[in-house]
Amino acid sequence: MSVVARTEELRLDGNALGGALLELLGPEGTAAFGTCGSCGTRGELARLVVYVRCPGIVGRCPACDAMLVAVVEGPGRTWVTLAGLRSLELGHGGG
Numbered sequence: 731m732s733v734v735a736r737t738e739e740l741r742l743d744g745n746a747l748g749g750a751l752l753e754l755l756g757p758e759g760t761a762a763f764g765t766c767g768s769c770g771t772r773g774e775l776a777r778l779v780v781y782v783r784c785p786g787i788v789g790r791c792p793a794c795d796a797m798l799v800a801v802v803e804g805p806g807r808t809w810v811t812l813a814g815l816r817s818l819e820l821g822h823g824g825g
Contacts, residue, residue, distance in 0.1 A: 744778035750787050750801040751775070754810060758821060767816040768796035775799070 744760050751759040760776040771793040778789035778798060786802030791814070798814035812818060 742780040742782060744774065744776040744780055744789060746780040746782055747775060747778065747787060747789050747799060747801065750803070750808070751810075753808075755820065761821065763819040764798060765816040766791040766794065766796055766798060767814050769794040770816070
């Protein structure tokens, strides 16, 4: 099996980030819109390409593959980086 085939098996969509981002962004976190700091692509976090067999969860831009989000959980704490996002737009729930 090639490296590309194995990598494809590990890919999930951005909904895999939902549980990890629940406390930070609330129940609709994957519906938040982010803008890639590398290529400028804008879309819902649910559209990210997510890898979970890392030392945490990594969300990458579907257009340029830049790392946008990483979440690492450890005993009693969670580390989150959104460093790859130029911006993050959260809804207020009021429409």
